[in-house]
Amino acid sequence: MFLPLPSHIAAAFPQQKSAKEELLVLPGEVGRSGGRLVVSLRGEPKTLNPLIAADARSREVIGVMQADLIHINRATQLTEPALAKSWKISPDGLAYTLVLRQGLKFSDGQPLDADDVLFTFRTYLDENVHAPQRDLLIVGGKPISVRKVDAYTVVFQLAKTYGVGERLFDGLAILPRHLLEKPYQEGKLGQIGSLATAADQWTGLGPFRLKEYVAGQRLVLQRNPYYWKSDIKGKRLPYVDELVFLFVPHADAQVLKFQSGETDMISQLGAENFSVLSRQQRGYTMTDAGPGLEYNFLFFNLNDAGEKTSPELQRNQKWFREVKFRQAVSAAVDREAIVRLVYQGRGAALWGLVAPGNRRWGNEKLPHPARSLDRARTLLKDGGFSSSTGPNGESTLLDSDGKPVEFSILTSSSNADRAKMAALIQDDLKQLGMRVQVVPLESRSLLDRVTQSRDYDACIMGIASYDADPNSDISVWLSSGGLHLWNPSQAHPATPWEAEIDRLIEEQMSASTFEKRKKLYDRAQEVLAENQPMIFLASPDILAGAKNSVGNFHPAVLEPYVLWNVEQLYLKNGTGNATR
Amino acid sequence: MKARRTIVKWLITLAVLHGIVLCAGFFAPYDPGEQDRKSPYLPPMRLHLLDSNGHVHARPFVYSLKLREGSFEPYEEDTAELHPLKLFLRGSHYRLLGFLPGQTHFFGAENARIYLLGTDAYGRDQLSRLLFGGQVSLLAGLLGAGITLIVGLCIGAVAGYYGGWTDSLLMRLAELFLALPWLYLLFAIRAFLPLAVSPLKAFFLIIAVIGLVGWARPARLVRGVVLSAKERDFVRAARGFGATSGYLLRRHILPETSSVLLTQAAILIPQFVLAEMTLSFLGLGVPEPAASWGNLLSSLQQYSVLVSYWWMYLPALAMAPFFLGYLGLASSLQERGEAYKIETRSLGNLT
Numbered sequence: 002m003f004l005p006l007p008s009h010i011a012a013a014f015p016q017q018k019s020a021k022e023e024l025l026v027l028p029g030e031v032g033r034s035g036g037r038l039v040v041s042l043r044g045e046p047k048t049l050n051p052l053i054a055a056d057a058r059s060r061e062v063i064g065v066m067q068a069d070l071i072h073i074n075r076a077t078q079l080t081e082p083a084l085a086k087s088w089k090i091s092p093d094g095l096a097y098t099l100v101l102r103q104g105l106k107f108s109d110g111q112p113l114d115a116d117d118v119l120f121t122f123r124t125y126l127d128e129n130v131h132a133p134q135r136d137l138l139i140v141g142g143k144p145i146s147v148r149k150v151d152a153y154t155v156v157f158q159l160a161k162t163y164g165v166g167e168r169l170f171d172g173l174a175i176l177p178r179h180l181l182e183k184p185y186q187e188g189k190l191g192q193i194g195s196l197a198t199a200a201d202q203w204t205g206l207g208p209f210r211l212k213e214y215v216a217g218q219r220l221v222l223q224r225n226p227y228y229w230k231s232d233i234k235g236k237r238l239p240y241v242d243e244l245v246f247l248f249v250p251h252a253d254a255q256v257l258k259f260q261s262g263e264t265d266m267i268s269q270l271g272a273e274n275f276s277v278l279s280r281q282q283r284g285y286t287m288t289d290a291g292p293g294l295e296y297n298f299l300f301f302n303l304n305d306a307g308e309k310t311s312p313e314l315q316r317n318q319k320w321f322r323e324v325k326f327r328q329a330v331s332a333a334v335d336r337e338a339i340v341r342l343v344y345q346g347r348g349a350a351l352w353g354l355v356a357p358g359n360r361r362w363g364n365e366k367l368p369h370p371a372r373s374l375d376r377a378r379t380l381l382k383d384g385g386f387s388s389s390t391g392p393n394g395e396s397t398l399l400d401s402d403g404k405p406v407e408f409s410i411l412t413s414s415s416n417a418d419r420a421k422m423a424a425l426i427q428d429d430l431k432q433l434g435m436r437v438q439v440v441p442l443e444s445r446s447l448l449d450r451v452t453q454s455r456d457y458d459a460c461i462m463g464i465a466s467y468d469a470d471p472n473s474d475i476s477v478w479l480s481s482g483g484l485h486l487w488n489p490s491q492a493h494p495a496t497p498w499e500a501e502i503d504r505l506i507e508e509q510m511s512a513s514t515f516e517k518r519k520k521l522y523d524r525a526q527e528v529l530a531e532n533q534p535m536i537f538l539a540s541p542d543i544l545a546g547a548k549n550s551v552g553n554f555h556p557a558v559l560e561p562y563v564l565w566n567v568e569q570l571y572l573k574n575g576t577g578n579a580t581r
Numbered sequence: 582m583k584a585r586r587t588i589v590k591w592l593i594t595l596a597v598l599h600g601i602v603l604c605a606g607f608f609a610p611y612d613p614g615e616q617d618r619k620s621p622y623l624p625p626m627r628l629h630l631l632d633s634n635g636h637v638h639a640r641p642f643v644y645s646l647k648l649r650e651g652s653f654e655p656y657e658e659d660t661a662e663l664h665p666l667k668l669f670l671r672g673s674h675y676r677l678l679g680f681l682p683g684q685t686h687f688f689g690a691e692n693a694r695i696y697l698l699g700t701d702a703y704g705r706d707q708l709s710r711l712l713f714g715g716q717v718s719l720l721a722g723l724l725g726a727g728i729t730l731i732v733g734l735c736i737g738a739v740a741g742y743y744g745g746w747t748d749s750l751l752m753r754l755a756e757l758f759l760a761l762p763w764l765y766l767l768f769a770i771r772a773f774l775p776l777a778v779s780p781l782k783a784f785f786l787i788i789a790v791i792g793l794v795g796w797a798r799p800a801r802l803v804r805g806v807v808l809s810a811k812e813r814d815f816v817r818a819a820r821g822f823g824a825t826s827g828y829l830l831r832r833h834i835l836p837e838t839s840s841v842l843l844t845q846a847a848i849l850i851p852q853f854v855l856a857e858m859t860l861s862f863l864g865l866g867v868p869e870p871a872a873s874w875g876n877l878l879s880s881l882q883q884y885s886v887l888v889s890y891w892w893m894y895l896p897a898l899a900m901a902p903f904f905l906g907y908l909g910l911a912s913s914l915q916e917r918g919e920a921y922k923i924e925t926r927s928l929g930n931l932t
Contacts, residue, residue: 253884273885280889338618342703414864417883424703424869428616438779441864 022104023086024231031232032552032571037243039264040564044250045217049203050194051174052124052132061561062220062246066108067174068206068229070099070118071167075557075565078360078469080167084113084175084206084229094162094513099170101153106227107177108210109201115149120178120185122147122157130190134173141511162511164518165472172467177204196220208239208568220246230568240571259285265551265572268562270544271418272345278546285548292349292357293543293558295465297419298535299334299410299426301327303487304455305495317408317458320400325384327533332370332377333429339539343421347544351537353526354477358540358558359469361515364523367530377433388434398434407436408458411450414441419461422538426461452489461538462486467560471509471522478506478525487534498532550574584917591910598903602715606675609709610689614870615673617694617704620646622890623656625699625707633660640665645693664690699892702880705870711896714872718861719903721788721873722854726846728792729853730799734842737803738830742811752804755797763794767860780871787866791856799845803838810837840914847911851904858900874900 046059054063072083082088085099105113125134126144138145141161148156163169180202184193194203200211206229209222222244230238247264249255256274259267262284270278279287301321302314310318320326336350349356352370355363370376378388385401398406412423423439430437442450450457464484466473476482480494480503494500502525509521529535545556545563553569556562601608626643633644642665646656670689677683689695698707740751770790778786810816816833824832854874860866861875862882869876877896880886886893 256884271885273883273889277885277888335618342618342621421702425616425618427870428614428703439869 022229023102024229024237025082025086025102026235027230027232027238027569029232029566029569030553031234031236032240032569033573034236034240034242034571036241036572037245038241038266038551038567038570038572039245039247040266040268041249041255041258041264042220042246043252043255043269045248046196046220046246048194049196049198049211050190051134051176052130053191053194055133057560061564062222063174063205064172064207064561065209065222065244065564065567066205066207066211069170069173070101070175071170073168073171073468073559075559075561076555078559080171085170088167090166095159097157097159097167098150099155099157101155102229103153105206105229107179107204107206108225108227109177109180109204110227111177111179111204113175113206114152115155116152117175117178118155119147119149120182121173121176124176124181124185124190125173129188130185137169137173162513164510164512165470168468168470175206180204209244212243218248220248222246228568232569239568244567259546262548266545266547266554266563268543268545268556270546272343272347272541272544275347275544275546276345284550285546286554287544287546288554288556289347290543290545290556290558290562292540293465293562294356294358294467294469294540295463296351296354296356296540297422297461297463297538298351299330299422299459299461299538300487300535301459302455302457303495303534305488306455311456314456314458316404320386320406320408321459323384324532325380326386327536329377329380329384329433330430331533331536332373332380333433334426334536334538335372335429336539337372338425339422342425343418344539344541347542349540349542351540353530353537354474354535355471355526356466356540358543359466361469362471362519362522364526366523367526374432381433396434397436405436406434407438409438409440411440411442411447411457411460413444413447413462415444416463418541419463423461426538451486452483460486465560469559471506471518475506475510479503496532498528499534502528584913587913588910588917591906591913595903595906595910598906599719602712602719604677605709605712605716606677606683607685608687609675609706609712610670610672610686610695611706611709612673612675613705613710613713613872615705617700617706620656620694620696620700620704621702623696623700623704624890625892625895626696627658628666628697629663632663638663638665642666643690643693643695662693664693664695666695667691698895699890701877701893702886707877707892707895710872710877711874711899714874714877714896715899715903717784717867717871717873718854718857718875718900721784721791721857722850722852724788725791725795725853725856726849728788729795729849730842730846732793732796733799733845734803734835734838736796737800738807738835738838740800741804741807742826742830742834744808748804752801755800758794758797761794763856764859766794767791767856768865778868780867783867787857787860791853791860795849795853795856799842799849802841802845806838806841807834810834840917844911844914847907847914851907854900854903 042058042061044058046062047056048054048059049063049066051063051067054060069083070085071080071088073079074081084101084105086102087100089098090096101113101115101118107113122138122145124130125132126138140159140163143160146158148158150156181190184190196214198211200213203211208225208228210225212223213221224239224242228238232238247258249258252271252274255267256278258264260278275287302318303321340346340348340350353364353367357363381398386398386406388396388398390396400406410423410426412419420439420441427437427439447460451460464474464477476484477486479485480488480491480499483489485491488495494503505521505525505528509518512518512521543556543558543562547554547563550573552571552573553566554563555566557565559565623646626646628641628643630641631637642663644658644660644663647659649657666688667690668688670686670691671684672686672689675683696706696708698711700706701710736751736755740748767790811834816829819829819833857866857873858875858878861873862879864879866875867873874896881893
């Protein structure tokens with residue numbers, strides 16, 4: 002067969018190249034091409050630049066525009082080859098040799114090779130760039146060094162064995178040297194990549210590239226014609242032509258937009274909105290992906306602020322420091338009720354830092370004591386507390402000095418779920434005779450109080466791990482960590498058990514095998530459970546939904562819950578699915 | 582004398598309504614903070630006379646509502662056992678009027694809980710919360726209106742009687758207060774207060790705030806009445822006989838304002854109840870778990886509650902008779918004091 006000459010040349014060029022192109026073939030349902038997929042984003046992303054992105058919205062958008070060397074499959078939670086088609090770890094665990102796919106191109110058609118990888122890691126590690134990724138790339142106190150072997154082989158040299166292994170490469174976007182070299186040399190890397198960037202001035206290796214940005218309304222992305230994955234039939238991914246992010250700041254508004262058909266998918270749903278949507282299903286399917294990696298917990302102020310502390314707080318801290326007091330609070334908390342009333346049963350009760358969505362790292366031997374007010378009362382008695390009964394049968398808990406136990410719990414005013422948990426705990430503790438006040442606070446001033454001024458009694462918070470590996474929560478575990486919330490950023494561990502956790506966590510960081518790491522990590526979970534600095538409450542399910550016309554929709558419990566397989570999502574009937 | 586009869590009618594209506602709220606402990610079947618964690622968002626139970634087998638009962642009864650196995654909604658009536666409504670049952674402790682201890686409740690059911698207005702997110706009885714919440718909201722309205730009227734009366738009387746620069750100064754101040762966006766002012770004031778305030782403190786703070794913000798209008802009205810009253814012949818005569826300013830104000834001028842004040846009170850009380858509700862609705866009022874009408878409605882801010890649980894709207898309906906009572910009273914008071922009304926209206930144009 003012969004084609005007319007001009008189009009023949011045009012068509013032959015990519016075909017000829019793709020012969021050398023080492024595409025990644027993805028298993029799974031084969032879809033049809035075309036159409037536009039619309040999702041809502043909880044507000045406008047700040048930047049498209051992976052080097053400065055710190056907010057979740059920017060990360061979500063960057064996630065579909067960039068690609069990494071080795072990727073964690075959100076469904077299996079295991080690593081998979083991505084831009085690197087294979088990798089080898091030296092026997093001493095210190096050198097990682099990665100082999101890149103050949104013939105790959107950025108979304109603007111420029112080729113990818115080892116120099117881009119070298120450039121990427123140079124910018125990440127450059128102190129002047131202040132990339133958030135820098136901390137992850139410092140192992141054993143030294144930055145990872147990167148060496149080029151040939152145009153498609155790169156060796157990463159670590160100073161110390163690193164338990165996380167190749168997972169470390171997940172999410173580290175490979176940057177285009179041809180585009181960023183100049184701004185880097187001029188020291189302007191931090192200023193580029195705003196949403197207003199012209200579409201041809203920005204590029205990446207992800208399934209989509211920039212098309213249009215309308216301030217305050219939407220960000221439109223376009224299919225990357227050079228994307229390096231194909232389906233089993235050899236059709237190049239992604240399937241959809243356009244991906245539109247609508248900026249919808251309010252969760253309820255997102256529900257309404259989804260309900261009215263303006264968006265094709267919805268994720269990060271609250272349980273109540275999920276059941277509203279499930280009840281009136283019309284042309285869409287709701288999916289409960291099971292418990293995710295978010296864990297909610299109550300903690301007491303265990304800071305030693307010295308003279309700055311107010312006398313009331315000092316008195317209250319005498320109770321908080323008593324481990325039996327914390328154990329009693331934990332025993333009195335009705336976790337089942339939290340799951341039922343806050344998450345409408347779409348969640349899991351929690352007794353440790355590892356959320357049930359994390360399949361590999363939970364310590365199964367960790368005790369899950371049922372709620373028992375009697376045990377709580379016994380613990381309090383052993384801790385030197387006594388209770389007096391008032392005329393109406395209401396009891397008041399007194400400490401060893403005869404002072405009534407009264408304190409307040411902070412919650413974020415923007416999070417209705419945690420406010421509800423606080424109301425339930427308030428009632429639970431009332432039964433022990435503690436008088437608790439719940440104080441809703443705007444989330445920034447809440448964080449400020451907990452980490453800066455440290456003037457509070459107790460607080461309910463939630464953290465969502467971004468990866469199933471325990472190292473994503475390292476700053477919660479380590480006493481020097483900023484998210485070691487009950488007493489953050491300590492110079493030296495304040496208690497022997499915190500010192501033990503520090504030791505265990507640091508040891509597992511450099512342990513070589515999964516079994517060794519798991520054993521150390523299990524022990525750390527036990528120490529945490531014995532001392533209850535954090536009283537774990539519950540973990541919500543990841544709830545999502547999509548129109549029935551969206552194919553290959555498989556929400557995962559890891560971020561980005563529904564867009565992790567965006568290249569495989571397709572529209573079953575016709576184009577222009579969602580109306581804007 | 583028809584007007585007087587209507588006034589008495591409205592007063593009795595209001596007295597009965599307030600009496601029920603005042604004795605919330607007795608009329609409410611349960612403690613307003615008690616959580617029945619097995620029954621969140623339980624719809625109102627229906628009172629039956631006819632059971633599932635077709636038998637008629639003399640005493641109304643309810644069926645308890647059960648969740649279908651494994652699901653979280655909807656609730657279904659469990660017709661296996663019926664629970665007759667009993668009067669004067671013993672239940673949770675309460676203190677009537679704040680000091681009389683009691684345990685007898687107007688109605689309830691044995692071996693089962695009865696929710697005539699359904700339950701909220703924590704399984705708390707809406708009816709009990711409505712009655713106890715009324716105590717907070719109505720008291721806030723009454724006390725707030727009291728403070729406003731006293732402040733308004735004093736300022737208005739001084740401005741109207743002494744006139745001159747005092748008058749100008751006070752009235753410009755009043756205009757300033759009228760022009761203030763009071764809701765934002767309340768936000769600002771609330772932001773200055775300490776984080777954890779006990780429900781009682783929060784309650785008095787709200788009253789003080791709404792009371793102090795609203796004085797400008799009654800002050801202007803009072804000033805108008807005082808302006809006209811001080812020029813009346815009998816007042817001039819009394820002054821001619823050597824009466825002091827204090828005596829004149831007390832004996833002759835302020836009584837003239839009583840009609841205006843009463844009408845204002847009947848208008849202001851529901852307005853201030855509404856102000857308290859607004860604050861509590863926005864989470865700046867009485868903190869949970871204490872109930873107030875605004876608190877009861879605040880869950881409606883969530884879309885899911887708005888479309889799923891219609892009985893959460895009921896508190897909004899329940900306050901209607903109160904507001905109707907007050908506004909009815911206000912209009913009949915106004916009718917009675919028609920003469921004053923005409924006067925204040927014409928003077929209102931003067932100010």
